[in-house]
Amino acid sequence: MYEAYFGLRGKPFQLNPDPSFFYGSRGHRRAMAYLEYGLHQNEGFIVITGEVGAGKTLLVRSLLEKLDSKKIVAANLVSTQIDADDILRLVAASFGIPSKHLSKSDLLLAIEAFLVSTTAAGKRALLIVDEAQNLTQKAVEELRMLSNFQLEDHALLQSFLVGQPEFRAIMQSPEMVQLRQRVIASYHLGPLDxxxxxxxxxxxxxxxxxxxxxxxxxxxxxxxxxxxxxxxxxxxxxxxxxxxxxxxxxxxxxxxxxxxxxxxxxxxxxxxxxxxxxxxxxxxxxxxxxxxxxxxxxxxxxxxxxxxxxxGPSFDMxxxxxxxxxxxxxxxxxxxxxxxxxxxxxxxxxxxxxxxxxxx
Known part of the structure; x- marks a missing residue:
């Protein structure tokens, strides 16, 4: 409404995350550096937390725009409070792996086969889970188990977990000790000064x-x-x-x-x-x-x-x-x-x- 009056090409303060508006504050630059470091390591988990509206989703989308699709197959999953079996199906769907009517064991085999074929093609698989604070404890454990997939001495899947501050408390619980051992970097995104x-x-x-x-x-x-x-x-x-x-x-x-x-x-x-x-x-x-x-x-x-x-698959949270x-x-x-x-x-x-x- 006001764009033409002020001579602007578009709306400067839209609420939807748009990577073209990414602003590299001190905190956002450091968070991005952690994500890029994780990509270089090609293993384990990177954990990014921040307040509601701090720019976590925009950070993820900006990273996805930088990725070379010829080298990295990335899946971005926005989590809800779902069961452990459902997280596996969502992971499969995010990577485009058919999973309908598969049992859990067959689903794990299908995911592993996809990851092996991706690695064999000279690519890497990256899973980004947004709103990770909504994951149940069992769902987080399933994600940790997926990180066990290896081909020789190379990890087949790398995961970034992005969530609100309460996810830090979840990570510190005694049940998360094995996952914490897989975290190679963690950063909390604070407000701007x-x-x-x-x-x-x-x-x-x-x-x-x-x-x-x-x-x-x-x-x-x-x-x-x-x-x-x-x-x-x-x-x-x-x-x-x-x-x-x-x-x-x-x-x-x-x-x-x-x-x-x-x-x-x-x-x-x-x-x-x-x-x-x-x-x-x-x-x-x-x-x-x-x-x-x-x-x-x-x-x-x-x-x-x-x-x-x-x-159903047509519903997009x-x-x-x-x-x-x-x-x-x-x-x-x-x-x-x-x-x-x-x-x-x-x-x-x-x-x-x-x-x-x-x-x-």
């Missing part, structure tokens, strides 16, 4: 042709950092609303007053100011945002997650999450636009009345 937050905002704007319009005051940047706490997804959600408000107000400069106005509006919409971009929390009657919250609660239910995971985020964002933007128009209506009516008054 103030300088990185400003650089992140300017980087995303520059990716769509920003040339200083609108300009961001230093105090506005500081407030964006304070509210978002340096979490990229929260920065995106806040800055998108700020850009929209600047467009509606025909402003070419973003000041701290405008940022505070948007933060106040988000509070009124039941979005906690310290978790911009997170799930809205309804406090009154039925709200449009409550629909998204109910869906998120549904997905958090283990039984519901199991049913969704077994909904990643796409579902993206559509849910898009729905939340669209509803929020629409409500904000209506609010701005309603606020402007009385002033426009008064101006019209004055302009049409007969001269005395």
């Amino acid at each position: 103030l300088q990185e937050t400003q650089a992140y905002v300017e980087h995303r704007l520059a990716c769509v042709g920003w040339k200083g319009n609108p300009a961001f005051d230093a105090e506005a940047m500081r407030e964006i950092y304070n509210v978002s706490q340096g979490i990229p997804r929260r920065i995106n959600a806040l800055c998108d609303r700020v850009m929209l408000a600047a467009f509606l107000g025909e402003q070419r400069r973003v000041g701290v007053e405008l940022v505070n106005q948007i933060v106040s509006e988000m509070r009124e919409e039941q979005v906690t100011p310290t978790a911009v971009g997170a799930a809205p929390v309804p406090v009154g009657g039925a709200q449009p945002a409550s629909v998204a919250l109910d869906l998120q609660r549904l997905l958090a239910d283990p039984e519901a997650a199991r049913l969704l995971a077994n909904a 990643t796409r579902f999450d993206e559509r849910l985020a898009l729905l939340e964002r669209t509803l929020s933007t629409t409500l904000n636009t209506l609010s701005q128009l309603l606020k402007a209506a009385p002033a426009q009516q008064e101006a019209g009345a004055e302009g049409g008054a007969p001269a005395k």
Whole structure:
């Protein structure tokens, strides 16, 4: 909506992870270095953790874009709370291995045969598991067992486990001791600092042709950092609303007053100011945002997650999450636009009345 007004080629603060917007902060560069180190080692597990919205999925997608498909066969799996047998079927499906009606033993043989043929063809197999904190303990153990597949002295499968902070606690449990022995590197992706937050905002704007319009005051940047706490997804959600408000107000400069106005509006919409971009929390009657919250609660239910995971090969949990985020964002933007128009209506009516008054 505001792109043309500011001379931009596209939306700079979209919530969906797009590798073309990857910003190499100090933490993101180090996390990427760990992943690339793991690729060089060609064995074991690499574990990356980080807060919700810290940029883990974007990091993974940026890595996948760098991979040479002639050398590496990569599978990206977004996990849910599933049984140990189901994780094997999801791994098989991610690599394109037919697994329907196979018993567990036959499934393991099929996966091993695929890995051997991949190695024989001069390629390597890489499994990336996103949202690893959702894995059950038995599912993690199955992944560890897959790392035992070898051809002579070469590991046939390497795995990257990417998850939220609670996955670190899971890794430290006594039952995970054998997996910990297979981890060759681990890194926790933290938030951006103030300088990185400003650089992140300017980087995303520059990716769509920003040339200083609108300009961001230093105090506005500081407030964006304070509210978002340096979490990229929260920065995106806040800055998108700020850009929209600047467009509606025909402003070419973003000041701290405008940022505070948007933060106040988000509070009124039941979005906690310290978790911009997170799930809205309804406090009154039925709200449009409550629909998204109910869906998120549904997905958090283990039984519901199991049913969704077994909904068939056409069901794509990643796409579902993206559509849910898009729905939340669209509803929020629409409500904000209506609010701005309603606020402007009385002033426009008064101006019209004055302009049409007969001269005395």
